[in-house]
Amino acid sequence: MLNLIRNEWMKLWNKKSTWIMVGILILLTGGMMGIMKFIDVQNGKSTAFGNGAIEVSGKPDWKGSLQEELGFVEAQLAHDSLSKSERLDLEGQAKVLEYRLANDVEPISPFSKEGMIMNPSSLGGTVLLLTVIVAAGIVASEFSQGTIKMLLTRPVKRWKILTSKFLTVNLFGILLMVIGFIVYIVLSMILFKSGAGQELTWNGKEVVEVSIWSKSLYMLLLSFGNVFVITTFAFTIGSVFRSSSLAIGLSLFIYFSGSMVSALLARYEIAKYLLFTHMDLTQFETGMKLVEDITMPFSLAVLAVYMVIFLIISYTTFVKRDITA
C-alpha cells in the first residue's frame, strides 16, 4: 500500500499543475491577508479622524459593546423554547462576558495579530478549491489518459488502488492546509500589530484562558472538515462518471449553494439530515449555525453516514467496472 501511495504522490507532483496549485494557494492566502490589512488600515484612518488619537482607535467602547452583548444573551436565555445544548452554550457565553466586565479583560480584536492567528478558517475555501481539482481528476484522468488499463493489469487488487488514490488526495489536502497555515501565520506576524486581549472560555465550572495557538489549530482542524467532505464527494463523482469536469462542477456547486439550500429548508425537519447543513464545522465555534438545534456530535454522525455512502458507491463501481476503453 505504501508503494501505491508513493506512486500516486509521484504522479501528482510530476504534473506542472500541482506546483501551480501550490503557487495559487500562496498567492490567494497572501492576497486575502493583504485585503484584511487594507480594511484594517482604512478602519484605523476613519476612527483616527474621528477621535484624533491613533493608538486608542476603537478602544474606549469595548466595555459598552460587551454590555450590550450580555444583555442580548440574557434576553435569549429568558426564552423557554431553548434546547438543552443551546441553553448551556448561551450560559457559557454569559459567564465569559460577565468575567470580562468584572475583571477588565479585553477581548481579542479580530484585526490584531492574535485575532488573525486565532481564526485561520478562511484558508479552508482555497484549500478546498484546489484539493477538489485533484480529487476529481485522480481517477478520471487515468481513464482519459488510457493509463487505467496499464494500472489495473498489475497483480494488485482494485480496491487497494482506489484506497491509495483516496489517501493521496487527503494527504494532498493536509499538505496544502499546512502550507497555507504557515503562510497565513507568517503574514499575520508580519502585517498585524499585537493586541492586548485575551481569549476566554467557560469549561463548565469556571472561566479559563485559552491559548491562541490551540484555538488556531482547532479552527484549522474544523475547517478541514469541509475540505474532507467536499473532496470525498468530488472523488466519488470523478471515479463513478470518469469525468473530472463534472466532478469539479458538481462539488463546487454543492459547496457554494449548499448552505443556501439548508437555510431555505431550515424550518423543516429534513434540513437536519442534509449534508449541506453539517459540512461547515466551524459553525459550532463561530455560533452561526445554519439550523438551530444541531450539535457537533450529531453533525459528525450525519457526515460519517454520508461519507460511508459516497465511498461505498465509489468502491463498488470502481471494482466492478469492465475496462473497455
Place this chain on the structure above:
Amino acid sequence: MKPVVELKNLSKTIGKKKIIDNVNLVAYPGTITGFLGPNGAGKTTTIRMMVGLMKRTSGDVIIDGVSLNDNFEESLSKVGVIVENPEMYKFMSGYKNLVHFARMHKGVTKERITEVVNQVGMQNRIHEKVSTYSLGMRQRLGLAQALLHRPKFLILDEPTNGLDPAGIREFRHYLRQIAETEGVSVFVSSHMLSEIELMCDRIAVIQNGKLIDIREMSDTKDSFYYIEATPEDTAKQLLVNEGFTAEPLKNGLLINAEQHQIPGIVETFIAKGLQVFAVQPHRKTLEDEFLEMTGGGQIAESYTK
C-alpha cells in the same frame, strides 16, 4: 510439455448476448501463440478477461497453476501485458514510468529496471519525458514495462497497431528473442495475418466468440499444384479418375498432389494429347485459409442468435 496458461470454459455475457462462448485454450512455454479473428470476434474481450480488466461471466484462467478466480494477485504476477498502444504517463520520464510499474510488482530491483531498459535499447532517452517519444519508442517502453517482473506469460493485444514496417519487424524480433531465450509463452492477438504468419508457432482462430480452429504453423501443409491444360474438361476428368480432387482456379485447376505424383500426371496428359501450359506448386497463404475459415468479410455484429 506443461502449459503455462489454460483458459477453461471462458465465457462472457453482456445483457443477453454471449460475447465469448466457452473458450478453451492452452499456451506452452517458449512458443508464440497467435490469436486471430475478424473485427468484433471477441479477441480483445478474451484478452481483457485474462488480465483482470473485465469480469468473467463464467470459466477460469489458470496461469502457471494458479487460478485467476481464486488468487488474482498471485496469478497475475506471472503475466506481462500490453493492451493495444501502451499508454504511459506522458508527463513523466520513461524511467519514472518504469519505477511506477515496478513498485506494483514484488521484487523488481533498480538493477532489473536498468537491465530491461538496455534490453529494449532505450538507455539513451529513458530519462526524457514520454511525451517526447515516437510511437516506436513508446512501444518499446511498453514492452519494457511488461518484462520488468520476468513474466512467464506475455499477452499482447494488437501490439503493432500504428507501427511502421521497420517497427513491426523489430518488434517481432524482440518477441522471438524473449520467447526463445527466456522461455516465455507469448500470446499475441491481431487481425494482421501476414504478421501473425511470420511471428507465431501456433494460431487460434476465434469467430463470433467461439474458438473455431487451433493449428500449428509448423504442420507440413497439404501440398497443392496448379495445372493449366486444355481441353479443361478432359483434364479434370483424367485427374478425378486418378483420385485427385480438382478445383477450378483462374484458368486452370488446383489439385492436392504430392511432388512425386506430378511427372506421372504430366505424362498422362501428354499421352492423351492434352496441351499443358503450366504446372506449378501452389501455396495457400494464411489469408486464404483465414477467409475460408471465417467465411470472408462477414461482420460479427450482424450475426444474431
